[in-house]
Amino acid sequence: MTDSMVRAEAVHKRFGRLEVLKGINLEVKPGQVMCMLGPSGSGKSTFLRCINHLEKINAGRLYVDGELVGYRQSGDKLYELREDEVAKKRSEIGMVFQQFNLFPHMTALENVALAPIRVKGMSRSDARSRGEQLLQRVGLGDKLGTYPMALSGGQQQRVAIARALAMEPKLMLFDEPTSALDPELVGDVLDAMRQLARDGMTMIVVTHEMGFAREVADEVVFMDEGVVVESGPPAEVLGAPRHERTQAFLSKVL
Amino acid sequence: MATSKLTEERPTGRPEEIKAVPVRHPGRWLAAAIVLVVAASIVRAIVTNTGPNKGFEWVWVGHYLFDSRILHGVVATIYITFLAMLIGIILGVVAAIMRLSPNPIVSGASWLYIWFFRGTPLLVQILFWYNLQALFPTISLGIPFGPAFVHTHANSIITTLVAGLLALGLNEGAYMSEIVRAGIISVDEGQTQAAQSLGMSRLQIMRLIVLPQAMRVIIPPTGNETISMLKNTSLLSVISFGELLFAAQTIYDVNYKIIALLIVASIWYLAMTSVLYVGQYFIERRYGRGFSRAERATMRERWLALGGGRR
Numbered sequence: 001m002t003d004s005m006v007r008a009e010a011v012h013k014r015f016g017r018l019e020v021l022k023g024i025n026l027e028v029k030p031g032q033v034m035c036m037l038g039p040s041g042s043g044k045s046t047f048l049r050c051i052n053h054l055e056k057i058n059a060g061r062l063y064v065d066g067e068l069v070g071y072r073q074s075g076d077k078l079y080e081l082r083e084d085e086v087a088k089k090r091s092e093i094g095m096v097f098q099q100f101n102l103f104p105h106m107t108a109l110e111n112v113a114l115a116p117i118r119v120k121g122m123s124r125s126d127a128r129s130r131g132e133q134l135l136q137r138v139g140l141g142d143k144l145g146t147y148p149m150a151l152s153g154g155q156q157q158r159v160a161i162a163r164a165l166a167m168e169p170k171l172m173l174f175d176e177p178t179s180a181l182d183p184e185l186v187g188d189v190l191d192a193m194r195q196l197a198r199d200g201m202t203m204i205v206v207t208h209e210m211g212f213a214r215e216v217a218d219e220v221v222f223m224d225e226g227v228v229v230e231s232g233p234p235a236e237v238l239g240a241p242r243h244e245r246t247q248a249f250l251s252k253v254l
Numbered sequence: 255m256a257t258s259k260l261t262e263e264r265p266t267g268r269p270e271e272i273k274a275v276p277v278r279h280p281g282r283w284l285a286a287a288i289v290l291v292v293a294a295s296i297v298r299a300i301v302t303n304t305g306p307n308k309g310f311e312w313v314w315v316g317h318y319l320f321d322s323r324i325l326h327g328v329v330a331t332i333y334i335t336f337l338a339m340l341i342g343i344i345l346g347v348v349a350a351i352m353r354l355s356p357n358p359i360v361s362g363a364s365w366l367y368i369w370f371f372r373g374t375p376l377l378v379q380i381l382f383w384y385n386l387q388a389l390f391p392t393i394s395l396g397i398p399f400g401p402a403f404v405h406t407h408a409n410s411i412i413t414t415l416v417a418g419l420l421a422l423g424l425n426e427g428a429y430m431s432e433i434v435r436a437g438i439i440s441v442d443e444g445q446t447q448a449a450q451s452l453g454m455s456r457l458q459i460m461r462l463i464v465l466p467q468a469m470r471v472i473i474p475p476t477g478n479e480t481i482s483m484l485k486n487t488s489l490l491s492v493i494s495f496g497e498l499l500f501a502a503q504t505i506y507d508v509n510y511k512i513i514a515l516l517i518v519a520s521i522w523y524l525a526m527t528s529v530l531y532v533g534q535y536f537i538e539r540r541y542g543r544g545f546s547r548a549e550r551a552t553m554r555e556r557w558l559a560l561g562g563g564r565r
Contacts, residue, residue: 052451054447054450054451083455083456084455087450087453087454087455088453089453090450090451090452090453091452091453092453093451094451095448095451097444097447097448099442099444101442101444101445101447101448102448103445103448103449103463103467104467105466105467114452114462115452115453115454118454118458118462119452119453119454119458160448163452164451164452167452167453
């Protein structure tokens with residue numbers, strides 16, 4: 001029944017008159033890493049945000065772990081989920097943003113421990129010790145009490161990854177996690193993500209890091225103008241692209 | 255070639271400090287002189303005009319400065335400022351959150367509240383609340399359109415203190431809500447999205463993520479509002495509330511030392527607002543820390559600049 005973690009069936013998304021997603025079909029199996037490539041404006045980030053219902057889709061069906069995103073189906077009628085039900089579903093999906101979006105008025109450890117305490121009802125001491133572990137895991141065991149402003153971009157992004165992991169998500173979404181970083185800081189963040197993939201986390205990564213996609217992804221999806229142009233194992237899509245739009249894009253990026 | 259010659263002759267190590275003749279600023283000296291002359295003539299007018307019945311009466315100022323009635327007025331001014339600001343801030347936060355609500359009735363109600371209380375003069379509102387019993391002789395507490403549990407005469411509840419607090423607090427709430435709203439809007443959308451993606455509820459996001467960050471934008475103008483409030487309490491003298499100005503008026507109604515007592519009141523208002531200014535300076539410095547704001551030149555640096563930019 002739930003043999004896929006994410007399944008998209010003809011997903012459409014409009015912003016006013018502008019159609020951003022024009023029928024996306026794809027599937028991510030548990031434990032898989034999918035990398036999404038494509039020029040800016042192709043709809044990758046929008047699709048990612050639809051998965052945890054930060055954006056509502058206009059047509060099609062989107063399932064996470066076998067359940068509809070944002071709706072409940074009864075007969076052939078759809079019912080919108082209540083706000084707390086949406087929040088519950090979101091708490092099971094981790095998301096990492098291009099601009100980190102750490103909470104600037106909290107230390108690294110407070111950032112990581114906040115949601116487990118407030119959303120999961122975990123005790124403060126448990127959340128603290130778990131937060132310390134997670135920060136150690138991303139190589140920031142010595143930055144527990146540091147505020148985001150005093151951290152480099154790469155360190156901030158690793159705190160953001162730890163913050164998402166603290167909710168023990170079954171799926172992680174990465175929205176261009178290294179695009180806002182100085183080149184020499186990209187490596188540490190990619191290492192943390194690589195480690196996560198090795199531990200068996202299901203991940204969807206919107207990225208321009210071709211090396212990472214080639215090495216870590218089980219499947220690469222190339223999107224352009226709101227449709228999936230080409231998808232398949234990295235060796236195929238990146239090594240021998242069949243579609244000319246993919247070829248054109250890769251020749252510019254590589 | 256010239257360039258290569260320069261390179262050869264350059265001494266090793268740190269070059270000599272630049273000693274140039276500074277630019278002179280005759281305009282600055284002239285402006286300063288004009289200001290000083292004007293200031294001196296004002297001071298002279300005030301100080302020399304102290305004869306009996308000739309205007310300023312400094313002896314009486316000294317006599318009434320620490321009069322117990324004046325001191326009571328000062329205390330009343332301070333506590334009504336505090337209470338009215340408290341009401342204003344609470345109402346402001348509530349109205350701001352209502353204004354940003356997706357429910358059109360809720361946000362419309364907030365809009366209406368702000369529109370009314372910002373659009374009518376504070377003095378009119380004060381008189382309105384004071385004369386409320388003319389419109390509603392009795393006030394009941396109960397289920398709307400249903401039975402009432404408590405009945406009472408309006409003028410037994412609406413004392414001058416309550417009327418004053420209602421007027422100042424409700425008026426302040428309308429202004430504070432705009433300040434709070436600006437603060438909330440100033441917090442990056444990404445903060446809300448990050449909190450949403452962690453599964454936090456709207457109320458949690460507002461309380462734990464958005465409002466603490468909005469404080470940086472909210473606090474400085476709130477200091478200004480407090481200073482305005484302190485001065486606006488003097489309007490309550492029209493409904494005979496015993497604040498500072500009313501205390502001064504009560505005294506000069508009897509002895510006609512009008513100017514002397516207005517100076518006494520002004521001295522106290524200046525003293526109180528000065529304390530608030532100092533407090534505001536420190537609060538602003540604390541909340542503006544780390545955010546781009548050019549450091550202001552110190553007084554000493556400005557004196558040096560007047561003298562020709564010598565350091």
